[in-house]
Amino acid sequence: xxxxxxxxxxxxxxxxxxxxxxxxxxxxxxxxxxxxxxxxxxxxxxxxxxxxxxxxxxxxxxxxxxxxxxxxxxxxxxxxxxxxxxxxxxxxxxxxxxxxxxxxxxxxxxxxxxxxxxxxxxxxxxxxxxxxxxxxxxxxxxxxxxxxxxxxxxxxxxxxxxxxxxxxxxxxxxxxxxxxxxxxx
Amino acid sequence: xxxxxxxxxxxxxxxxxxxxxxxxxxxxxxxxxxxxxxxxxxxxxxxxxxxxxxxxxxxxxxxxxxxxxxxxxxxxxxxxxxxxxxxxxxxxxxxxxxxxxxxxxxxxxxxxxxxxxxxxxxxxxxxxxxxxxxxxxxxxxxxxxxxxxxxxxxxxxxxxxxxxxxxxxxxxxxxxxxxxxxxxxxxxxxxxxxxxxxxxxxxxxxxxxxxxxxxxxxxxxxxxxxxxxxxxxxxxxxxxxxxxxxxxxxxxxxxxxxxxxxxxxxxxxxxxxxxxxxxxxxxxxxxxxxxxxxxxxxx
Numbered sequence: 001x002x003x004x005x006x007x008x009x010x011x012x013x014x015x016x017x018x019x020x021x022x023x024x025x026x027x028x029x030x031x032x033x034x035x036x037x038x039x040x041x042x043x044x045x046x047x048x049x050x051x052x053x054x055x056x057x058x059x060x061x062x063x064x065x066x067x068x069x070x071x072x073x074x075x076x077x078x079x080x081x082x083x084x085x086x087x088x089x090x091x092x093x094x095x096x097x098x099x100x101x102x103x104x105x106x107x108x109x110x111x112x113x114x115x116x117x118x119x120x121x122x123x124x125x126x127x128x129x130x131x132x133x134x135x136x137x138x139x140x141x142x143x144x145x146x147x148x149x150x151x152x153x154x155x156x157x158x159x160x161x162x163x164x165x166x167x168x169x170x171x172x173x174x175x176x177x178x179x180x181x182x183x184x185x
Numbered sequence: 186x187x188x189x190x191x192x193x194x195x196x197x198x199x200x201x202x203x204x205x206x207x208x209x210x211x212x213x214x215x216x217x218x219x220x221x222x223x224x225x226x227x228x229x230x231x232x233x234x235x236x237x238x239x240x241x242x243x244x245x246x247x248x249x250x251x252x253x254x255x256x257x258x259x260x261x262x263x264x265x266x267x268x269x270x271x272x273x274x275x276x277x278x279x280x281x282x283x284x285x286x287x288x289x290x291x292x293x294x295x296x297x298x299x300x301x302x303x304x305x306x307x308x309x310x311x312x313x314x315x316x317x318x319x320x321x322x323x324x325x326x327x328x329x330x331x332x333x334x335x336x337x338x339x340x341x342x343x344x345x346x347x348x349x350x351x352x353x354x355x356x357x358x359x360x361x362x363x364x365x366x367x368x369x370x371x372x373x374x375x376x377x378x379x380x381x382x383x384x385x386x387x388x389x390x391x392x393x394x395x396x397x398x399x400x401x402x403x404x405x406x407x408x409x410x411x412x413x414x415x416x417x418x419x420x421x422x423x424x425x426x427x428x429x430x431x432x433x434x435x436x437x438x439x440x441x442x443x444x445x446x447x448x449x450x451x452x453x454x455x456x457x458x459x460x461x462x463x464x465x466x467x468x469x470x471x472x473x474x475x476x477x478x479x480x481x482x483x484x
Contacts, residue, residue, distance in 0.1 A: 145300050
């Protein structure tokens, strides 16, 4: 499981990095999602059933479809899709994926009877849901009404949610080692 | 965990409802095409200057319009159906309205944002105008704006009058002038010989009289029939912008161009052209712009 979460962690770091060279994204979000997807594949090969994979497949199709649409249609004329719909869809997808990943981790620790980890990641999940959910709502309202203060608030909340994801995916990528050390001792 | 599932579902439902409501709202207030503000301007072209084709003798002129916030088109060319020989070069950039360096709330968007709308400014210069075209005054009422994506909008622009710049009689000497950011202005002239103010001519008098209070030596110009001036007297012209009563008035731009008529004791006529472009610093808001679109539809 640790290897899977490590890839999810690396995928999220890449998703955060936005480097452009001559208007060409060097690390597009598509690559980040492919890495996250490969991390989830590891869970599946280990027999952990996850619905999240289907959601990530949907997001990959959405991102590829958007890139093709923007490339051929030159949709910068009226960028409602680009400026409003896609950022919200990406965050909603992220909201669903990480809620499910945390749920999966809790189920995994429940199977091993680790009560302290169940409590820890249940709490993480709750904080994530509230912060990210509120951030998405504020983002929708700020993009609709172009209100700077709401955009600032939603950016802060989404950043906190993102940091929370990094913290718990990194933590989860270390839990297997900890478990192995405990069982060896 | 059940609590988390409940929180998750509640957020998903609220996000779904809010997103759907916002999309309906966006579609409802979206503009089918950009809306240009009407303007009434009397501009002079200085033909004595060899470089006249590169600009008007008045200040650089501009059109203002608003469109959907995410509209990334810019005006790339403007033509006038009434005068196909008049070619102008528009300049539209994302530097904001009225030449001020506004920062947009979202870096991908152009112009000054007001809710779902973006306010833009297009500066223009004459690049080609056959000299003989100005033998008579050019009156522009309609324009076709061509956008960077190939689309075009034909619209009523109010009225722009282009004429040769004429030199004034040398009976009055300009002394000083000032203007404030709220559109008020004051000009002082020195009278060089005894003259009598006998009236004035102005285009767009209806628009001007509704919005501007003008005084000559503290007397309302609209009521003034006669004013005796002696050599060495100071002639002071003051203009003050009045609050607009309707949205149509508020968002209509104009410049003041008065031809003041003076006569001497031999009934010889002299003219003084007085021009002023009041600052267009109206308060914009999304609701007012939306009401303006509805009023435009009703006209």
